[in-house]
Amino acid sequence: MNIxxxxxxxxxFSALFMGCDKEEEKGKSNEKPVAAxxxxxxxxxxxxxxxxxxxxxxxxxxxxxxxxxxxKRDLTxxxxxxxxxxxxxxxxxxxxxxxxxxxxxxxxNSSTKALKIEGVPVSSETVKDGGYRISRPFNFVTKxxxxxxxxDFIGFVMSADGQKIAQxxxxxxxxxxxxxxxxxISGKIVIAGSSSVAPLAEKLKEAYIQINPHVExxxxxxxxxxxxxxxKEGTSDIGLASRDLKESELAEVKGLTIAKDGIAVIINHKNxxxxxxxxxxxxxxxxxxxxxxxxxxx
Amino acid sequence: xxIVFFIAALTSVFAVILICLFLFVNGIPAMAEIGVFKFxxxxxxxxxxxxxxxxxxxxxxxxxxxxxxxxxxxVSVGLFTAxxxxxxxxxxxxxxxxxxxxVLAGVPSVVYGFFGLVVLVPFVRNVFGGSGSSIFTAxxxxxxxxxxxxxxxxxxxxxxxPPQYYEGALALGATHERSVFFAELPAASSGVVAGVVxxxxxxxxxxxxxxxxxxxxxxxxxxxxxxxxxxxxxxVLEMGYAAELHRGALIATGVVLFVFILMINFTFSYFKxxxxx
Numbered sequence: 001m002n003i004x005x006x007x008x009x010x011x012x013f014s015a016l017f018m019g020c021d022k023e024e025e026k027g028k029s030n031e032k033p034v035a036a037x038x039x040x041x042x043x044x045x046x047x048x049x050x051x052x053x054x055x056x057x058x059x060x061x062x063x064x065x066x067x068x069x070x071x072k073r074d075l076t077x078x079x080x081x082x083x084x085x086x087x088x089x090x091x092x093x094x095x096x097x098x099x100x101x102x103x104x105x106x107x108x109n110s111s112t113k114a115l116k117i118e119g120v121p122v123s124s125e126t127v128k129d130g131g132y133r134i135s136r137p138f139n140f141v142t143k144x145x146x147x148x149x150x151x152d153f154i155g156f157v158m159s160a161d162g163q164k165i166a167q168x169x170x171x172x173x174x175x176x177x178x179x180x181x182x183x184x185i186s187g188k189i190v191i192a193g194s195s196s197v198a199p200l201a202e203k204l205k206e207a208y209i210q211i212n213p214h215v216e217x218x219x220x221x222x223x224x225x226x227x228x229x230x231x232k233e234g235t236s237d238i239g240l241a242s243r244d245l246k247e248s249e250l251a252e253v254k255g256l257t258i259a260k261d262g263i264a265v266i267i268n269h270k271n272x273x274x275x276x277x278x279x280x281x282x283x284x285x286x287x288x289x290x291x292x293x294x295x296x297x298x
Numbered sequence: 299x300x301i302v303f304f305i306a307a308l309t310s311v312f313a314v315i316l317i318c319l320f321l322f323v324n325g326i327p328a329m330a331e332i333g334v335f336k337f338x339x340x341x342x343x344x345x346x347x348x349x350x351x352x353x354x355x356x357x358x359x360x361x362x363x364x365x366x367x368x369x370x371x372x373v374s375v376g377l378f379t380a381x382x383x384x385x386x387x388x389x390x391x392x393x394x395x396x397x398x399x400x401v402l403a404g405v406p407s408v409v410y411g412f413f414g415l416v417v418l419v420p421f422v423r424n425v426f427g428g429s430g431s432s433i434f435t436a437x438x439x440x441x442x443x444x445x446x447x448x449x450x451x452x453x454x455x456x457x458x459x460p461p462q463y464y465e466g467a468l469a470l471g472a473t474h475e476r477s478v479f480f481a482e483l484p485a486a487s488s489g490v491v492a493g494v495v496x497x498x499x500x501x502x503x504x505x506x507x508x509x510x511x512x513x514x515x516x517x518x519x520x521x522x523x524x525x526x527x528x529x530x531x532x533x534v535l536e537m538g539y540a541a542e543l544h545r546g547a548l549i550a551t552g553v554v555l556f557v558f559i560l561m562i563n564f565t566f567s568y569f570k571x572x573x574x575x
Contacts, residue, residue, distance in 0.1 A: 044429035049514075050346045051539025072348035078517035081431050081525055084509070084535045095420060096429065223538040 037097060037270055039293035043284055046092055046101035047080040053196055053224045053242035054086070057136035058102050058263050063282050077287030086196075090266070097270045098292065100284060102134075104196050104242075105262035106170045112266040116275040127262035128172040133278060134263040138171065138197045139255040141231040141239035149187040149215065150237045156180045156208050157258050165203050172260040186214035193220075193227015193240030200259060201240055228253060272296065318556075325553035328546025337550060343516035343527075345536065345544040352547040354554065356518045360433075360526030361502055361558075363519060364512065367437025368444055368501040373494055375441070376448030380493075383449065384456040385478045403446030411510035414439040419511055422523070431513035432523045439507055444497040451496055455489020456482060488572040495569060499562040503555070505530040529555045 048055035059065045059074055066073040081099075083089050089101040094111040101112075105122055108114055114122050117133050126132035140154060156162050159180035163173035191201055198221040205217045220230075224241040231239030232252050245255045265281060267273060273295050283289035329337050332352045340353015383395060418439060423430030459482045467477035483490070505528075513525020514535060527535075533548050533555075540548055 042428065044431075049535040049539065050344070051536050051541075051544065053539075056346070070348070072346075074344060074347055078515055079525075080515065081429060082514035082516070082527065082535060084538070088510070091415070095416065096423065098423075098429070225539050225541045229541075 037272060037292075039296065040291050041098050042290055043292060044096050044099040045077060045080040045284060045287075046089055046099055047076050047082055047285070048089065048102075049082055049084045050074070051225070052084070053136070053194060054102065054104060054263060056243050058134065059285075061134045061136075061263070062278060062285060064285050075286045077285060079287060080285065093266050093268055097268045100265065100267050102263050102265050105135075105264050106196075106199060108170070108264045108266070113269050113271065113274070114264040114266055115273070117265065117281070118277055119275055122262050122264045124167060124170060124172045124262070127260060132262055134265070135172070135260050136242060136263065137244060137257040138194075138200065138259045138261055139241040139243075139245065140258050141193070141228050141241050141245065141249075141253050141255050142237070143231055143234065143252070144254050146237070147187070149185055150189055152183060152185055152212075153189055153208060153215075153217075153238075154256065156211075157204055158256075161207070162204060163259070165207055166200055166259040169200055169203055171200055172262065174257055174259055180211070182211045184214075185212055188216040188218065189238065190218045190236040191220070191238045191240060192230040192236035193222065193238075194224040194242040195221050196224075196242035196261065197227075197240035321549060321553050321556055324546060325550035328543060329550040329553065331543060332547060332550070337547070338554070341518055343532070345540070345547065350543065352543070354529070354532070354547075354551055356516050357527050357529045357532045357551065358554070359518055360512070361528040361530070361555075363433050363526060364436045364440060364508065364528055365498055365501040367433060367522075368440030369494065369498060371437060371441025372444040372448055372497050372501070376445050376493070376497070377452060377490065379445070380449045380452035380456060381478060381483065384453045385474075385482070399446050399449055402442075403450075407443065407504060407506040408510075410439060410443055411507035414507060414511040426523050428523045429513065429525065431511055431525050433512070433519055433526050434522045436508050436512040436526070436528075439511055440501045440504060443504065443507060444500050447500050448493045448497045451493030452486070452490050455486040455492070458489065459485045488569045492566055492569040495562055495566040499559060499566065502528075502558055502562070503530060505534050509534060529558075 059076060064075045066075055083092060086103045086107045089103055090112055093099045093101045120126050120131045122132050127135045158175060158177055160177040161180045163175060163177045167173045201219055205219060209215060224243050227239035227241050228249050230236040273292060276295060280295050337352055337354060339355050340351060341355050342351040342353050343356060344351040418435050419430040422435045463481045463485050464477050467481035508528050509531040514527045514531055515525040516527045519526040529551055533551050537548055
C-alpha cells in the first residue's frame with residue numbers, strides 16, 4: 001500500500017515539474033516583444049472603481065462622461081476590469097501585455113509605459129502648460145474658520161517654498177508664490193483625506209515641521225469624500241480631495257487648489273503602441289475599439 | 299466568578315446584535331428609497347450617474363456563479379481527499395498530509411489573491427484567452443481555498459460513522475472501496491452536506507482573493523471566461539469613496555449578503571445536528 005501511494009505521488013510531482021519546464025520555455029519565447037505581441041488580441045481595459053477621484057477626473061477629461069443639465073452618465077465599458085487602488089492598477093498592467101490603465105502622474109514609475117496623448121508625453125511641464133490633456137486638481141478643504149496655525153500652514157503650501165515641493169515631487173505648481181516667512185507658532189493640525197493627495201501632503205508636512213519644530217501634524221489617509229466629510233464635521237482641520245467639490249459640499253466647506261496632477265495612461269512594456277489620441281482612448285474605454293491593431297494603424 | 303464568564307459569553311452575542319442593527323438600520327432605508335425590486339433585480343449598477351442606478355443583480359449572480367464553480371472544484375477534490383484521509387491513507391502519509399491541509403487553511407486570503415493574480419490570471423489568459431481575470435479563475439482559486447473547510451468536516455463525519463456500517467458491508471462481501479463509498483459515505487451524508495454548506499459560506503463571503511482575480515465588472519456575466527463582481531468585492535471596491543445613497547446601497551448589499559450567510563448558517567447547523575447526533 002505504502003509504496004503504491006509513494007509511487008503515485010512521485011509521478012504526480014514529476015508531471016508537475018515537467019509542466020513547469022514547458023512554462024519556462026514559453027516565458028523565454030515571450031521575451032521577443034514583437035513576435036509575442038498579438039495585435040488582434042482583445043484589449044484588457046482596466047478602470048478604477050466608481051467614486052474614485054482618479055476615475056472621475058479621467059472620464060471627464062477623456063470624454064467618457066455624457067452630461068446634460070439633469071443627468072450624468074459614465075460611458076466606461078462594462079467589460080472593463082475594475083480595480084481599487086493605483087498600485088493594483090500598475091501591477092495588473094505590468095503583468096498583462098494587452099492591458100491599458102490610468103494612474104496619477106505622481107505614482108508613475110518604470111514598471112509600466114506611459115502613452116503619449118495626441119503626441120504629447122506626460123510630464124509636469126506638459127500638464128502645466130496644458131499640452132497634456134489629462135489632469136486634475138488637488139484641493140485643501142476647510143470649514144472657513146481656520147485657526148492661525150492652519151492659515152500659516154496653508155500660507156506655507158501656497159508659498160514659493162511649498163509650491164516648489166509640489167513641483168519636485170512630480171506634481172504641477174499652481175502659483176509662483178512668495179517666499180514663506182516663519183512665525184514662531186505651535187500647536188497641532190489634523191489633515192485627512194484622499195490617498196492621491198496624501199503623498200504630497202506628507203512631503204509638505206515634513207518640510208513645514210522642519211521649519212516649525214513645535215507644530216505637530218497628523219495625517220490620516222483615506223479618500224476624497226472622507227476628507228471632505230472630516231473637514232465638514234470638524235474631525236480634521238484640513239481635508240484632502242483629489243477632485244472638484246460637489247455643490248452639496250461647497251455649501252458647507254470651501255476648497256483651495258494647491259497643485260495639479262496629471263493622469264498617465266499606462267500600458268505594458270511589451271506593447272509596441274506609444275501614442276494614442278483622445279478619440280482612440282475614448283474608443284477603448286467605451287468599448288468601441290476592441291484590439292490594439294486598431295490603435296496602431298492610425 | 300460565573301458572572302465573568304457570562305459577560306464574556308455576552309460579548310459575541312452583543313457583537314452579532316450590534317452588527318445586525320447597524321446593517322438593518324442603515325441598509326433598509328436605502329433599500330426602500332431605491333425600491334426593493336429595483337435594487338435586487340436591477341441589471342445596472344451605475345452609482346455615480348445622475349440619475350443613479352443601483353441594481354445588484356449582476357453582483358448576486360456573480361457571487362452565485364463564482365461560488366458554484368468553487369463548490370464544483372472544491373467538493374469533487376475535497377470529498378475524495380476526505381475519503382482518502384479517513385479510510386485509505388496509511389498512517390505515515392497521513393502524518394504528512396494533515397499538516398499540509400492545515401497550513402492551506404491558514405494561508406491569508408490576500409496571499410491566495412496575490413498568488414492568483416501573479417500565477418493563475420496570466421495562465422488563464424495564455425491558455426483560454428481574454429484578460430485572464432474571470433469567473434473561472436476566481437472559482438479555481440476559491441475551490442482551493444475552501445478545500446480545508448470541506449475536508450475537515452467531511453473527514454470528521456466519516457470517522458463518526460459507527461464501525462458496524464463498514465464491518466457489515468465487508469461481511470456482506472463488499473470490497474473496501476465499495477464499503478466506504480456505498481455504506482459509510484451515505485451514512486455520513488449529513489456531514490458531507492454540512493461540509494459543502496460551510497464551504498459555500500466561506501466562498502460567498504471571501505473578498506480579498508476574489509477582488510484580485512475576478513475582474514470586478516458590474517454586469518451580468520455571460521461566459522465562464524468573463525469577469526464578474528461579487529457582493530463582497532462590490533462593497534469593498536466602492537466603500538471608500540461612497541457618499542449618501544451610494545453608501546446606503548453598499549450597506550444594503552451587505553444586508554443581502556448577511557441574509558445569504560444566515561440562510562447558509564441555518565442550513566449548516568441543521569445538517570450538522572443530524573450528522574453528529
